[in-house]
Amino acid sequence: MLLCLLALAGASTLLCAAAESENKPFCSWTCAVFTLQWPGAFCQSLDDTSLCKLLPDVNSWLIHGLWPQKIQQCCRCWNMFASDVQDIRGPLEEKWPSLLTSRSSLRFWKDEWEKHGACAGCVEGLNSPLAYFSTCLKLRQRFDLQKALEDAGVTPSCQRPYKLAEVQKALLPLAGGDKMEIQCIKDHQEREVWFQTKIQLSRNMSLGCPHDSGGGGSSGGRHHDGKDGGSSSGGHPCPDGEAFYYVPIDHQHPLRPCG
Template structure:
């Protein structure tokens, strides 16, 4: 075997080890009503009129290493499920075509998930995320339990968890952003899954490192236990100040 092929084999082996050495992943859902609150540049955020429900932010394997940017994704890979992706996994940044959002998520996270057979291609990875989003119908869960969007009514963290825990188990995370009036607005829900896409994967040391990196690039934070939380409505005209 010549030097070039030996080096490529060694590189592929290192990638497979580092990208597949994970146990848990997050299905991260985001609430569009709060999304623009956390964006510093208020001119770039827009919520499409068709969006009225929780959307997908990503399906993220919890790992400490870097995923591979050498596994390409093309628009044609996703054409079959593009209508569902556009509905359930839209971008809220003006001028950014949905595909480029999906491409970023594939490069950052999907290539690490790709070592699992059920997510072993761009199409399978995004299909898995769509299926999980449909399985965990957060909108109906909240609506049927009386938790509705409002700028006047807020909820205790325990009240929200009391609704979600029977469906998601004990292990999940609620994340908030603070608006200009000091309100804690619920923005994300991280559902903890094993790599076989079942619930209940426990938090691990590598997840703590992953979250530290994620929060260093985010304006959000864990929803506080000592103050109430607002589940704000979607304001299409003024998305960065939904309650003002």
């Protein structure tokens, strides 16, 4: 109860101290994963594809979340309210909207905060909902996948497949290529389709995480986007040496952008 009251008051420093005093390492994480998702393939990743929506202004890579890894203990009762992110509501709607008909963007943000943000909240720069979401927006600006890909001639296509080495080379200016996990899903034609990108970060948000062998932790595998049945497959690493597709965003036919 003490932990929750302190969290609700925004006293992250006291929260960490209280947790440590109970021998529960609240702030034990050293690595995080910043995940971006590609709307062109998102709908095909859903268990219930009827829940998918792609609004007309969705035309670029979107934030999925910032996930501290290998969390041992955190308070799950540090609530978030709409007023916490009111000052950045516009940018969040643009870069981090919900793509589910059954869930508002605010509900999406609350879910991400309660599951991941509150666990990161003892770190300076992430120690409130506003700080956490503001940092995510800065990371999205920093890791502009679309520009890096376009500059390298990697563009969405239903006819042109890509190899992992091509994509990694295109992203070399952003992350050295090897600090990102390129994830795929299989579409209705059983083709590998680029679905999302996971970027490894250290606790101070610098690129890479030497303390982690990569990928696992609290957010490995299947990631649930909400409590409303709209769960999404976490995808799998795009196969090395095998072609995969970077499909276009089709607002009219989001489930089958390539027919």
